[in-house]
Amino acid sequence: MLMGEGVEWGLHCCVALAWLDDHAPIATARLAEIFELPPEYLKKRLQPLVREGILDSTPGARGGYRLARAPERLTLMDVVAAVEGRTEAFRCTEIRRRGAGAARASTEFDKPCGIAAAMGRAELAWRRELSGQTVADLMAATPANASKYTRRFYESVTG
Amino acid sequence: MLMGEGVEWGLHCCVALAWLDDHAPIATARLAEIFELPPEYLKKRLQPLVREGILDSTPGARGGYRLARAPERLTLMDVVAAVEGRTEAFRCTEIRRRGAGAARASTEFDKPCGIAAAMGRAELAWRRELSGQTVADLMAATPANASKYTRRFYESVTG
Numbered sequence: 001m002l003m004g005e006g007v008e009w010g011l012h013c014c015v016a017l018a019w020l021d022d023h024a025p026i027a028t029a030r031l032a033e034i035f036e037l038p039p040e041y042l043k044k045r046l047q048p049l050v051r052e053g054i055l056d057s058t059p060g061a062r063g064g065y066r067l068a069r070a071p072e073r074l075t076l077m078d079v080v081a082a083v084e085g086r087t088e089a090f091r092c093t094e095i096r097r098r099g100a101g102a103a104r105a106s107t108e109f110d111k112p113c114g115i116a117a118a119m120g121r122a123e124l125a126w127r128r129e130l131s132g133q134t135v136a137d138l139m140a141a142t143p144a145n146a147s148k149y150t151r152r153f154y155e156s157v158t159g
Numbered sequence: 160m161l162m163g164e165g166v167e168w169g170l171h172c173c174v175a176l177a178w179l180d181d182h183a184p185i186a187t188a189r190l191a192e193i194f195e196l197p198p199e200y201l202k203k204r205l206q207p208l209v210r211e212g213i214l215d216s217t218p219g220a221r222g223g224y225r226l227a228r229a230p231e232r233l234t235l236m237d238v239v240a241a242v243e244g245r246t247e248a249f250r251c252t253e254i255r256r257r258g259a260g261a262a263r264a265s266t267e268f269d270k271p272c273g274i275a276a277a278m279g280r281a282e283l284a285w286r287r288e289l290s291g292q293t294v295a296d297l298m299a300a301t302p303a304n305a306s307k308y309t310r311r312f313y314e315s316v317t318g
Contacts, residue, residue: 015274035259099193101308149259
């Protein structure tokens with residue numbers, strides 16, 4: 001069970017866009033250079049973030065991205081959900097109702113399957129943790145140099 | 160980010176094998192009938208559980224599966240890790256070191272990336288929750304009828 005690269009790329013781009021907010025909008029090519037990522041791929045990976053209202057995208061030669069909300073109001077869960085979707089990782093196909101279960105009254109299945117419920121509790125713990133952390137927290141946890149070098153790098157390539 | 164069907168099948172089979180322990184070993188074909196699953200597929204899905212010491216498998220015409228440990232000592236994490244592997248869902252490829260980061264001293268990266276650390280905390284919350292629940296807990300949370308019908312069904316198909 002693995003996440004796509006879009007989560008790593010998306011989160012780093014959100015932090016970089018927060019640092020570069022006074023230069024926004026930031027062109028895809030510039031954002032890609034900051035992390036040495038292939039610009040076309042990056043553009044595709046950022047599309048779900050635009051669709052979900054996490055990034056604003058301005059078209060055209062002087063266009064690019066900016067954060068659509070304050071970093072304090074953008075959680076890791078928002079980014080993960082935008083990239084990976086909101087479907088629970090565990091899929092219950094109700095196999096309890098088949099075979100040996102087929103003879104049981106349908107009302108016996110009114111209560112959710114205990115296995116699905118247990119897996120759901122774990123997923124909830126994961127989601128709670130992601131919802132409790134914001135892009136602002138990520139910025140606060142990063143050494144000051146990271147922001148300084150990102151700004152300096154951006155100014156040198158756009159210079 | 161989705162789990163394979165092996166997690167659902169594996170957890171249900173562990174519970175059923177616990178209920179049928181006095182009849183063990185339980186043949187693949189019989190276990191498959193309990194949930195109307197394709198026997199060959201089920202066999203493949205259970206192989207990682209045998210490899211990881213969760214199930215004992217006895218070969219031959221009278222062979223089959225039994226739980227290799229007491230249900231109290233078998234956690235949901237054990238089953239999920241056996242089926243899905245132990246790799247963290249989030250993969251950090253250290254893009255912070257590239258592009259704008261390339262100019263920074265390598266010692267600045269001694270501390271793990273804050274994004275990977277934040278994603279790791281969420282994964283840990285998920286793993287903790289799965290490690291805190293056992294197959295015995297699943298059995299306790301299931302209506303008594305589920306065990307009764309499974310035993311009755313098994314006894315009727317094995318005649």
